[in-house]
Amino acid sequence: MPNEDRDAAEIVKHFLLHDGIRLLCCAKSVRVESAGGGKRLSVDSHGDHYDLTVDEILVGVGGVPNVEGLGLENAGVEFDKAGVRVNDCLQATNRRIYAAGDVCSRYKFTHAADAMARIVIPNALFFGRKRVSMLTIPWCTYTDPEVAHVGLYPPQADKQGIPLDTYTMDLGNTDRAILDGEIAGFLRLHVRRGRDKILGATLVARHAGEVISEITLAIVARAGRATIARAIHPYPTQAEIIKKAADAYSRSRLTPNVKRVFDMILKWRC
Numbered sequence: 001m002p003n004e005d006r007d008a009a010e011i012v013k014h015f016l017l018h019d020g021i022r023l024l025c026c027a028k029s030v031r032v033e034s035a036g037g038g039k040r041l042s043v044d045s046h047g048d049h050y051d052l053t054v055d056e057i058l059v060g061v062g063g064v065p066n067v068e069g070l071g072l073e074n075a076g077v078e079f080d081k082a083g084v085r086v087n088d089c090l091q092a093t094n095r096r097i098y099a100a101g102d103v104c105s106r107y108k109f110t111h112a113a114d115a116m117a118r119i120v121i122p123n124a125l126f127f128g129r130k131r132v133s134m135l136t137i138p139w140c141t142y143t144d145p146e147v148a149h150v151g152l153y154p155p156q157a158d159k160q161g162i163p164l165d166t167y168t169m170d171l172g173n174t175d176r177a178i179l180d181g182e183i184a185g186f187l188r189l190h191v192r193r194g195r196d197k198i199l200g201a202t203l204v205a206r207h208a209g210e211v212i213s214e215i216t217l218a219i220v221a222r223a224g225r226a227t228i229a230r231a232i233h234p235y236p237t238q239a240e241i242i243k244k245a246a247d248a249y250s251r252s253r254l255t256p257n258v259k260r261v262f263d264m265i266l267k268w269r270c
Contacts, residue, residue, distance in 0.1 A: 001141060005202040008147045011184055012204075015144060024050060032057060065103045082106075088131040089123050090116060098124045105132075112137050138216045140209030145185050148212035151200030151219055152190060163193035169245040171205055176236035182206045187241045189215075189225070196224030203241075211239045 001009040016023060024045040031042040041052045065083035072078075076094040078085045084092055084099040092099055098120045101113030115135055122128030138150035157164050172183035185204035192199055201215045218228055229246035233239055 001147065003153075004141070004147055004149065005153070005188060007186070007188075008202055008204045011145065012141075012143045012147060015184070063102060063108060067103065088133050089129060090120050090132055091123075107137050107139070109137070109139055112139075136216055136219050138212050140212065142209065145182065145204050145206050146208035148203045148205075148208035149201065150212055150216045151198070153200060153202075154190060157190065157199065162199065164190045164199065165193045166190050167245050167248050169241050169248060171238065171241060173244055174236070174238055174241050176238045176240065177205070179236065180206070180238070182238070187245050189245050191225065196226050197222070198224060205238055205241075207238065211242065214239065214242055 001012060013023065024043055026046060028044045029042070033040050033042075035053050038053050038055055039057055041050075041054060041057065043050050043052075064081070065079075067079045067083060072084070075097060077097055078093040083102070084104045086092055086099050086104045090098050090100055090104070100116035100120045102108050105112060105116060112135075115137065116132060119128075119130040119132055119135075123130055136150060138148060140146050140148040152160075152162070152164075154164055154166065167189045169187045169189075170183070171177045171185035171187070177183050177185070182205065185206075185208070187205075188202045189198060190200040191197060198215065198219050201212070203212050203215075205211060214228075218224070225246040228242060231243065233243045
């Protein structure tokens with residue numbers, strides 16, 4: 001999980017090790033050979049050498065866009081190993097041809113392909129001008145616990161010159177997580193500094209993929225933390241962590257000056 005929040009990746013790593021999974025990361029000099037009906041794996045990892053005899057070896061190589069042999073070059077459609085080249089409206093270099101999904105997107109998700117198809121249809125058939133850059137695409141890694149994310153990561157915000165305030169709420173602060181025995185996790189909200197605008201979030205929880213949709217909706221609808229704080233969440237649920245994180249923002253607005261004003265008002269009322 002090289003691109004995810006480091007704290008989130010560490011939680012997943014902890015549970016993988018707890019389940020008896022052995023991790024040999026950053027492998028070098030990987031060699032495989034037959035060994036008495038099994039397979040021998042030789043690998044160097046972080047300065048140590050390992051020789052392991054195993055029953056089978058499963059290799060995850062990822063997906064490659066299937067664009068070879070289609071005659072796309074004859075239609076004036078440019079492509080490379082990453083897939084078909086498209087503009088923000090998903091038009092190929094031949095403007096009468098559109099592409100959507102894994103064949104042209106860096107987001108290799110089924111739900112992302114569906115969202116892009118909903119852009120292609122009006123653009124191709126009804127003179128629409130919808131743009132893929134306007135999409136807010138969440139994703140989830142289905143480990144246990146799950147890691148879900150939507151929006152910007154802090155390094156991305158730094159590159160764009162966007163100052164952030166970050167609020168982290170541990171899952172152990174929700175009673176439902178305590179009752180379920182699933183307190184290993186957190187919600188991390190990234191908001192634009194000085195504004196009630198959510199720009200990104202990472203959630204680590206047993207059902208993070210289900211819960212992240214509320215934050216995705218808030219980003220799309222431009223509803224800030226104050227709006228989330230006003231929404232009543234059922235109790236007890238793990239999704240209550242979103243409201244608690246929003247409440248943390250409300251508490252952050254109680255500056256010393258604001259507190260003094262409140263004290264004056266309350267003394268006057270009493």
